[in-house]
Amino acid sequence: MAVKIRLRRMGKRDQPFYRIVVAEEASKRDGKIIENLGYYQPKPEKVQLDRPTYDAWIKKGAQPTDAVRKLIGTPAA
Numbered sequence: 001m002a003v004k005i006r007l008r009r010m011g012k013r014d015q016p017f018y019r020i021v022v023a024e025e026a027s028k029r030d031g032k033i034i035e036n037l038g039y040y041q042p043k044p045e046k047v048q049l050d051r052p053t054y055d056a057w058i059k060k061g062a063q064p065t066d067a068v069r070k071l072i073g074t075p076a077a
Contacts, residue, residue, distance in 0.1 A: 005064040017041045020049060022057055040071055047071055
């Protein structure tokens with residue numbers, strides 16, 4: 001079971017916001033999630049993240065997507 005930390009799209013058309021979630025790699029973009037870690041709101045740009053939980057998932061082997069890595073500001077693995 002490969003686990004990814006990725007964005008889940010929410011909101012209305014032309015007004016998106018995203019939740020930063022932990023999900024299985026094979027699940028759909030808006031499918032079943034394991035845990036919610038925070039959110040990203042593009043307008044106005046705002047990012048909130050539960051950093052200790054994020055770090056715990058990284059230690060367990062979860063891989064963040066490029067978009068999440070760029071938002072959080074962590075270097076590529």
